[in-house]
Amino acid sequence: MFKKLSILLSILLLVCTNSDANQCQTAQVKLQVLGSGGPELDDGRNSSGYLIWYKNKARVLIDTGSGSSIEFGRSGAKIEDLQGILLTHLHVDHSADLPAFIKGSYFTSRNSDLSLYGPGANDLMPSTSNYLQRLLGDKGAFAYLKGYVNKRTDADYKVVATDVPLIKGQSFNYSLTKDILAKSTFVHHGPVAAVAWRVELAGCSIVFSGDMSNQFDVLSAFAKNADILVANNAVPDNASGAALNLHMTPSAIAKIAQKAQVKQLVLSHFMNRTLKIQKETQGIIRAKYRGPIQLATDGLIVNL
Ligand SMILES: [Zn+2]
Secondary structure, three states: OHHHHHHHHHHHHHHHHHHHHHOOOOOOEEEEEEEOEOOOOOOOOOOOEEEEEEOOEEEEEEOOOOOHHHHHHHOOOOHHHOOEEEOOEOOHHHHOOHHHHHHHHOOOOOOOOEEEEEEOOOOOOOOHHHHHHHHHOOOOOOHHHHHHOOOOOOOOOOEEEEEEOOOOOOEEEEEEEOOEEEEEEEEEEOOEEEEEEEEEEOOEEEEEOOOOEOOOOOHHHHOOOOOEEEEEOOOOOOOOHHHHHHOOOHHHHHHHHHHHOOOOEEEEOEOHHHHOOHHHHHHHHHOOOOOOEEEOOOOOEEEO
């Protein structure tokens, strides 16, 4: 009897231990907003940027919009600790600070290669690797920094770019380290090449919609059961025309968050047209999505 009970207890313990291993280790992972605004000059916010902290080190940088490099420094993050930079697309408000990050790293002790991931090319936009070449390559605007992409003679490390294929409905996996996985999928952002990102670490998952309309209807599956979905709130519910072709409405965000059963929703990438109606937007989303909603601000730390 006692033996049977002890076997039962060991099985129970094993099951509990296993399920714990799959659970999000909330104490180890944090999301920090570096930029919660869009491209406008008068919104008082940095353009897009996010940081994932893991065991008190800044490990993954998502988007490098203008101002994000300043907030990065303010956050206490060290570029030496970064395992990868993930770009959602190459619009100015998501990518303009990339050379500032690389130049800034000159004054640090970073000496290991830095992985950069972003969308492949389409008719309108260059690929991420081409973007890097056009900025820092031999004939780039900042060719004085070419050591960071071409040669290693005058730079301590190299930025290694990978282009995410733009194939609707497929997702691609990139291991940043043995315990940090980045997944990416093609999203519709008008004529712009764009991807969403899902970062998985310590049993937690954080999804970044980037700028997108929901015309491909891929985000709810991509964000399934995520601990956090960062959704870009660039347009109001009555958006039309070009704005609607580029961005998802609050109703679309609500539908995605509800369908994906995300544990927490963070609204970000505000523009003047959405900043002034944040309460109304939350009301629209709450009607469909019952989980907690946070409004991003620059520097905000979001716990899982
Ligand atoms: Zn944007």
